[in-house]
Amino acid sequence: MIISKQEFLVRAQLDHETLEAWIEEEWLIPSETAGEMTLSDADLARAQLIRDLKEDLGVNDEGVGVILHLVDQVHGLRRVMTELLRSVRNRA
Amino acid sequence: MKDLYETLGVERSATSDAIQKAYRRLAKKLHPDLNPGNKDSEERFKEISVAYSLLSDADKRARYDRGEIDATGAEKPRQRFYKDFAAEAATDQPYQNYSGFTDFADHDILSELFRRGVNNARGPDVHYHLPIEFLEAITGETKRLTLPDGGTLDVTIPAGIQDGQVLRLRGKGRPGVGEGEAGDALVEIAVKPHRFFTREGNDIYLDLPVTLSEAIIGARINVPTPTGSVMMTVPKGSNTGTVLRLRGKGVPRRNGGHGDELVKLKVMLPEQPDAELEAFAAGWQGGKAYDPRRDMQP
Numbered sequence: 001m002i003i004s005k006q007e008f009l010v011r012a013q014l015d016h017e018t019l020e021a022w023i024e025e026e027w028l029i030p031s032e033t034a035g036e037m038t039l040s041d042a043d044l045a046r047a048q049l050i051r052d053l054k055e056d057l058g059v060n061d062e063g064v065g066v067i068l069h070l071v072d073q074v075h076g077l078r079r080v081m082t083e084l085l086r087s088v089r090n091r092a
Numbered sequence: 093m094k095d096l097y098e099t100l101g102v103e104r105s106a107t108s109d110a111i112q113k114a115y116r117r118l119a120k121k122l123h124p125d126l127n128p129g130n131k132d133s134e135e136r137f138k139e140i141s142v143a144y145s146l147l148s149d150a151d152k153r154a155r156y157d158r159g160e161i162d163a164t165g166a167e168k169p170r171q172r173f174y175k176d177f178a179a180e181a182a183t184d185q186p187y188q189n190y191s192g193f194t195d196f197a198d199h200d201i202l203s204e205l206f207r208r209g210v211n212n213a214r215g216p217d218v219h220y221h222l223p224i225e226f227l228e229a230i231t232g233e234t235k236r237l238t239l240p241d242g243g244t245l246d247v248t249i250p251a252g253i254q255d256g257q258v259l260r261l262r263g264k265g266r267p268g269v270g271e272g273e274a275g276d277a278l279v280e281i282a283v284k285p286h287r288f289f290t291r292e293g294n295d296i297y298l299d300l301p302v303t304l305s306e307a308i309i310g311a312r313i314n315v316p317t318p319t320g321s322v323m324m325t326v327p328k329g330s331n332t333g334t335v336l337r338l339r340g341k342g343v344p345r346r347n348g349g350h351g352d353e354l355v356k357l358k359v360m361l362p363e364q365p366d367a368e369l370e371a372f373a374a375g376w377q378g379g380k381a382y383d384p385r386r387d388m389q390p
Contacts, residue, residue: 046174048174
């Protein structure tokens with residue numbers, strides 16, 4: 001689902017500067033539609049994760065970047081593992 | 093319903109700092125995005141989130157302590173975590189990161205699977221069935237297959253192909269995903285039977301009718317072969333069942349040369365009764381002495 005920047009700020013409870021800073025850090029990677037920045041459900045959930053890390057878990061900014069990088073790798077590994085298991089099953 | 097203090101593992105008298113500390117300790121272990129794939133931790137995380145959201149708010153904590161709200165009196169817990177999106181196979185996901193295993197891409201067993209990987213799967217093979225004429229199988233031919241999607245595929249049939257043989261056309265199957273190579277087209281050849289030729293390996297068999305006089309006194313006759321007619325000598329005194337071999341008139345062999353054509357003669361009497369022949373047969377003494385069924389006594 002596509003979410004406009006304005007709607008995203010409301011739903012993620014973020015201010016404009018914070019969103020820009022997170023995009024600058026590449027914690028969020030919005031897409032662009034007709035020159036307008038757009039975000040997705042996944043971006044919203046990811047923003048919520050960043051808020052959890054910062055506000056509830058006391059992770060500082062440096063830590064957030066490290067954690068997101070590792071989380072992304074874990075999901076990459078999980079996808080390959082899924083694919084691998086499917087291939088093995090198909091060959092069996 | 094579990095006690096909120098118990099959920100967080102703190103005393104009822106715990107300070108708000110202690111509660112936050114307990115929550116963070118548990119949340120670090122249980123946050124679903126830090127434990128993708130663990131259902132239990134997601135449930136436990138929801139519990140501690142609810143507990144923390146109530147107990148971290150001095151007003152709500154006081155009301156909970158007074159029994160005014162129960163352990164569910166919390167705000168609605170989150171329904172979807174980031175992991176739910178990350179697990180979806182959306183290809184436009186900008187956060188994908190496969191760098192975590194590039195170092196085992198060299199591993200023998202895994203390299204093939206990783207090469208084909210999530211984004212570079214080889215396309216599937218496609219099977220086709222192609223009927224061809226008997227003579228096309230012998231001389232070879234280029235046939236054009238019309239595909240279900242309207243496209244065409246030229247299939248070069250090598251001379252001498254056998255019925256049931258499968259031709260593999262590399263890369264003519266379905267396209268691969270990403271950088272994955274296309275699958276192959278597998279074309280199974282069905283050779284239709286011929287009106288009078290039959291085939292055994294690389295040899296051609298033909299039952300050839302000859303007249304009574306050709307069989308008795310011999311003749312030079314025209315014989316069909318897969319590559320046109322040739323002259324053949326029927327020796328004097330040939331019979332039904334006599335087999336004559338035309339060397340090199342059979343099917344091309346894969347490693348050069350050709351099989352043979354084996355011509356089996358079949359003596360045919362005239363279609364219309366012939367008075368002269370009847371009169372001859374009636375008076376023919378030699379014919380009466382010959383018993384072709386002498387070996388067939390039960």
